[in-house]
Amino acid sequence: MHRLKKLSLPYLIWMIVLVVAPSILILILSFSDLDIYNLGSFKFSLEHVRELNRPEIIVAVKNSIRLSFYATLACFVIGYPVAYYLANMKSKNKTLLVTLLIVPVWSNMILRIIAWEKLFYPKSILNDVFNLSLDLIGKDIAIIIGMVSLYLPFMVLPIYSVLEKMDKSLIEASKDLGANGFVTFKRVILPLSMSGVVSGTIMTLLPAMTAFALPERLSRGKTLLLGNIIEEYFVSSNKMNLGSLISIMLMGVIVIMFVAILKFDKEGETLI
Amino acid sequence: MKKIVLFIALLTVTFVITGCGRISDLNREKLYVLNWGEYMDEDLVADFEDEFKVDVIYDEAPSNEEMEIRIKSGRTPYDIAIPSDYMIDKLRQQNLLKEIDYTKLSSLDDVSIKAEVSALYENKGYANYLVPYFWGTIGIMYNLDTVDEADLTGWDLLFENSDKYDAGMYNSSRDAVGSALLYLGYNVNSNDADELAEAEQALKDGNFVEFGEDGLKGRVIEGNLDMALVYSGDYFDELYAFEEEEETITFGYFVPETTNVWVDAFVIPTTSENTDMAYEFINYFLREDIAEANADWVGYAPVIDEVYTTLTTGEDAYDYDNYDPYPVGSTRVIYEFISDERFDKLNQILNAVKAE
Amino acid sequence: MINNKKAYFNKVIMVLKKVLPPFITIFAFLLIYFPIMVITLLSFNDSKKDYTFRGFSLRWYREILLDDDLFLAIFNTLTIAILSTIIATIVGTITAIGINSLTKNNRIKMMILNNVPVINPDIVTGISIMLVLGLFPISFGMKTMLLAHVFFSIPFVVLTVLPKLKELDPNLFDAALDLGCTRFKAIRKVIIPSIKTGIIGGALIAFTMSIDDFVISYFTTGPAFQNVSIYIYTSLGRKSFSPAVYSYNTLVVFVTIFTLLIINKFNKKQKV
Numbered sequence: 001m002h003r004l005k006k007l008s009l010p011y012l013i014w015m016i017v018l019v020v021a022p023s024i025l026i027l028i029l030s031f032s033d034l035d036i037y038n039l040g041s042f043k044f045s046l047e048h049v050r051e052l053n054r055p056e057i058i059v060a061v062k063n064s065i066r067l068s069f070y071a072t073l074a075c076f077v078i079g080y081p082v083a084y085y086l087a088n089m090k091s092k093n094k095t096l097l098v099t100l101l102i103v104p105v106w107s108n109m110i111l112r113i114i115a116w117e118k119l120f121y122p123k124s125i126l127n128d129v130f131n132l133s134l135d136l137i138g139k140d141i142a143i144i145i146g147m148v149s150l151y152l153p154f155m156v157l158p159i160y161s162v163l164e165k166m167d168k169s170l171i172e173a174s175k176d177l178g179a180n181g182f183v184t185f186k187r188v189i190l191p192l193s194m195s196g197v198v199s200g201t202i203m204t205l206l207p208a209m210t211a212f213a214l215p216e217r218l219s220r221g222k223t224l225l226l227g228n229i230i231e232e233y234f235v236s237s238n239k240m241n242l243g244s245l246i247s248i249m250l251m252g253v254i255v256i257m258f259v260a261i262l263k264f265d266k267e268g269e270t271l272i
Numbered sequence: 273m274k275k276i277v278l279f280i281a282l283l284t285v286t287f288v289i290t291g292c293g294r295i296s297d298l299n300r301e302k303l304y305v306l307n308w309g310e311y312m313d314e315d316l317v318a319d320f321e322d323e324f325k326v327d328v329i330y331d332e333a334p335s336n337e338e339m340e341i342r343i344k345s346g347r348t349p350y351d352i353a354i355p356s357d358y359m360i361d362k363l364r365q366q367n368l369l370k371e372i373d374y375t376k377l378s379s380l381d382d383v384s385i386k387a388e389v390s391a392l393y394e395n396k397g398y399a400n401y402l403v404p405y406f407w408g409t410i411g412i413m414y415n416l417d418t419v420d421e422a423d424l425t426g427w428d429l430l431f432e433n434s435d436k437y438d439a440g441m442y443n444s445s446r447d448a449v450g451s452a453l454l455y456l457g458y459n460v461n462s463n464d465a466d467e468l469a470e471a472e473q474a475l476k477d478g479n480f481v482e483f484g485e486d487g488l489k490g491r492v493i494e495g496n497l498d499m500a501l502v503y504s505g506d507y508f509d510e511l512y513a514f515e516e517e518e519e520t521i522t523f524g525y526f527v528p529e530t531t532n533v534w535v536d537a538f539v540i541p542t543t544s545e546n547t548d549m550a551y552e553f554i555n556y557f558l559r560e561d562i563a564e565a566n567a568d569w570v571g572y573a574p575v576i577d578e579v580y581t582t583l584t585t586g587e588d589a590y591d592y593d594n595y596d597p598y599p600v601g602s603t604r605v606i607y608e609f610i611s612d613e614r615f616d617k618l619n620q621i622l623n624a625v626k627a628e
Numbered sequence: 629m630i631n632n633k634k635a636y637f638n639k640v641i642m643v644l645k646k647v648l649p650p651f652i653t654i655f656a657f658l659l660i661y662f663p664i665m666v667i668t669l670l671s672f673n674d675s676k677k678d679y680t681f682r683g684f685s686l687r688w689y690r691e692i693l694l695d696d697d698l699f700l701a702i703f704n705t706l707t708i709a710i711l712s713t714i715i716a717t718i719v720g721t722i723t724a725i726g727i728n729s730l731t732k733n734n735r736i737k738m739m740i741l742n743n744v745p746v747i748n749p750d751i752v753t754g755i756s757i758m759l760v761l762g763l764f765p766i767s768f769g770m771k772t773m774l775l776a777h778v779f780f781s782i783p784f785v786v787l788t789v790l791p792k793l794k795e796l797d798p799n800l801f802d803a804a805l806d807l808g809c810t811r812f813k814a815i816r817k818v819i820i821p822s823i824k825t826g827i828i829g830g831a832l833i834a835f836t837m838s839i840d841d842f843v844i845s846y847f848t849t850g851p852a853f854q855n856v857s858i859y860i861y862t863s864l865g866r867k868s869f870s871p872a873v874y875s876y877n878t879l880v881v882f883v884t885i886f887t888l889l890i891i892n893k894f895n896k897k898q899k900v
Contacts, residue, residue, distance in 0.1 A: 004725055004729040004811070004815075005727075007723065008726025008738060010719075014779075015741045018756075018757065018779055019745070020741075021760055022757065022759055025763075036762070037344040037345060039763075055623070055624055055627065056623035079656070081648065082649070085650060092896060096888060096892045103881060103885055104660050106839065106881070106884055107664060108840055109842060110842055111663075111860055111874070111877050112664070114864065115662075115664075118679070121491075121679070123494045123495045123496050124679050125679055125680065127679075128681040129669065137496075145659075148659060149660055152659065153660065207749070207750075210749035210750065212843070213842065222626045223626075224627075227749070230751050230752075230755070234847075235341070237337070237616065237619045238612070239616070250749060250752060251748060251752060258747060329851055332852070345762055347767050347850070348850070486864065486866050487864065487865040494679045509866075
């Protein structure tokens with residue numbers, strides 16, 4: 001089958017143009033005064049690195065870490081039991097239920113964010129229909145609920161996949177050897193499901209950290225996350241170089257996370 | 273064999289679909305226009321296309337900054353853009369605008385721009401680079417049911433009532449800091465560090481519960497905000513919508529005695545390739561009948577004297593308190609573009625206020 | 629005494645184990661579906677104001693066809709989704725076949741490149757493409773959005789097809805060649821059928837990613853070319869926002885659920 005390897009060549013070129021080139025461009029932007037609209041001479045400088053201590057960036061980093069952490073934690077605490085329950089279900093409709101869990105992902109994300117936004121205001125459609133008024137808009141909890149609602153399927157699915165394929169005989173063996181349910185879970189099931197947990201965590205944490213439409217709408221415009229800052233720098237306040245630097249650092253953090261995971265998951269078929 | 277056929281079919285489908293737009297472009301000239309959303313009667317644009325046998329490629333941007341980015345990036349060779357005063361100033365300073373040859377605008381023989389409008393920018397560097405389009409004010413939109421009329425005294429309504437009312441601030445650093453400077457009695461274009469620090473404090477003390485843009489007016493109407501800083505255009509959009517649906521109007525618009533007036537105007541960017549047609553476009557919208565129809569459609573105050581008079585007299589007159597952006601006896605100030613550093617400072621102030 | 633307490637404790641745990649997972653699962657479903665339910669409610673609201681409920685009406689369902697901007701946005705969304713899925717699936721499959729034939733080191737390098745769009749936050753991908761495409765003298769619009777969608781979809785196709793390729797017996801391909809097939813015929817008759825589920829899975833993921841995309845589309849679109857997400861985000865709060873978009877979303881969700889139920893019934897019948 002080695003003769004087929006040339007089939008991957010076009011893709012290599014495509015990716016070099018669309019991945020490597022922009023990365024180099026962003027690197028240059030981050031560490032120089034290159035004006036993206038006036039591509040001419042530029043000087044390298046670390047000025048933007050010094051700008052990183054702008055209060056708004058520090059606040060955004062704190063917000064991103066805090067909110068994505070809580071949202072991911074909530075997704076895990078809710079998602080793992082759900083995945084476990086569904087994986088061990090003996091119903092013929094098991095796959096249907098799991099698929100139903102994902103269906104909302106196919107509906108428009110912006111619309112779902114807006115639906116939550118409308119619900120969290122004190123004066124909302126809930127007043128008329130359910131005699132209810134939720135005054136959570138602007139508060140952190142609103143952002144977390146919104147994130148969980150949006151990202152929970154991404155946590156459940158990988159864990160479910162792993163649990164479903166798990167060799168049930170291992171559990172039986174554990175029980176045969178005298179372990180009770182709790183110990184079996186702790187020593188057998190949980191470790192084996194780790195790769196699913198890790199996948200789920202990544203697929204929840206990353207979008208949560210870098211979201212911008214969701215925090216903007218659910219925080220009444222007050223809570224800025226890294227995504228909002230990057231968007232602002234690129235769209236409204238014309239600080240593309242600083243925005244590029246933040247993007248690069250974000251990418252760096254993610255790469256480090258992945259390398260750490262690969263080391264942890266030695267057989268790691270997760271992404272390679 | 274089957275594979276080749278499939279491949280060709282796929283290619284053809286792709287080309288057809290992506291080429292679909294080309295059918296109309298075959299022979300006509302193109303004119304690229306960049307404007308705000310819902311800011312020009314499409315029927316009038318269509319009539320222009322018919323009269324001059326051009327295709328108007330109409331693009332919308334939600335902010336001055338985005339307009340600037342699109343013009344600068346050169347991706348689209350805009351012939352016409354309609355930014356606001358300070359952005360016109362900034363674009364001109366960056367040599368991105370063509371100077372306007374007013375002699376090419378024959379409509380100006382029959383109509384004239386209101387003196388109050390020209391007075392706003394006449395001594396400024398960008399005076400010869402624009403043809404005004406619409407103008408208006410910034411002010412405070414408030415919920416009639418919850419806000420006490422006695423409180424409508426001035427900018428203090430917005431800045432000093434956080435324990436009484438839930439107030440929203442526009443998510444525009446220039447307008448947010450500008451309104452704070454107006455509240456403090458300072459120059460709206462001030463670049464004095466102390467004055468800006470005071471403005472920042474005033475904004476923080478204002479305890480604004482929401483920062484938004486188009487959404488603010490809806491919140492005031494719903495009752496999820498008691499008041500918010502808005503553009504006069506926001507208010508009038510809702511006013512007309514309610515009148516059309518014959519609904520009771522539950523909101524009002526208060527303009528403090530000294531406020532910022534905005535002027536949106538036609539400019540011709542240097543990217544323009546079809547400049548002659550650009551002049552025709554501006555000229556067209558300066559025609560009295562067209563300007564009147566457009567002003568009627570958009571709903572904001574026209575800049576043309578004759579049109580303004582027509583619309584504000586007679587039977588279906590526009591007879592609203594705040595329709596005239598510059599009533600006699602009031603004080604109006606216009607934004608200028610000072611520098612990128614100042615704009616950066618304004619942005620930092622707004623972000624600091626949000627973080628509280 | 630101690631034994632009683634322990635037995636009681638165990639009994640509580642037993643009950644919790646039985647009751648908690650289904651409860652959490654129902655709660656999870658509610659959390660995920662809540663915005664959808666609200667959107668459905670709003671789609672039948674006989675009023676443009678979405679904070680009061682005026683009564684039932686189907687007017688917004690009719691409006692989907694009547695509101696030009698919305699209809700165009702829907703058309704654009706579907707066009708881009710279908711085209712990008714077709715292109716990404718074909719290119720992705722061919723590329724995966726190529727990658728599978730590479731030596732281990734080269735394969736890992738290709739996969740690293742491949743996974744960059746997958747792990748990069750939307751906003752960084754969107755901005756990267758915008759920056760790089762901005763260097764070329766092309767105008768932004770449908771073609772650039774299509775390119776961006778193809779760009780972020782291909783990696784997912786590769787990730788879904790590759791595992792299936794690995795399961796394939798490499799000797800089958802060589803055997804086909806020995807029996808006189810050209811390489812194309814061998815691919816078509818031997819490889820493709822065995823990886824069919826991978827291809828379909830990849831196509832499904834590509835479609836899903838495209839149909840709901842907001843951030844990347846936002847940065848790579850041009851004059852007057854909107855997809856549904858951009859339509860919603862930019863027209864929210866303005867006169868041009870039509871509640872018909874709630875109806876569109878409701879239709880999408882229910883048609884999808886309905887289709888899944890039918891497929892499920894069909895599968896069950898097959899098994900019997």
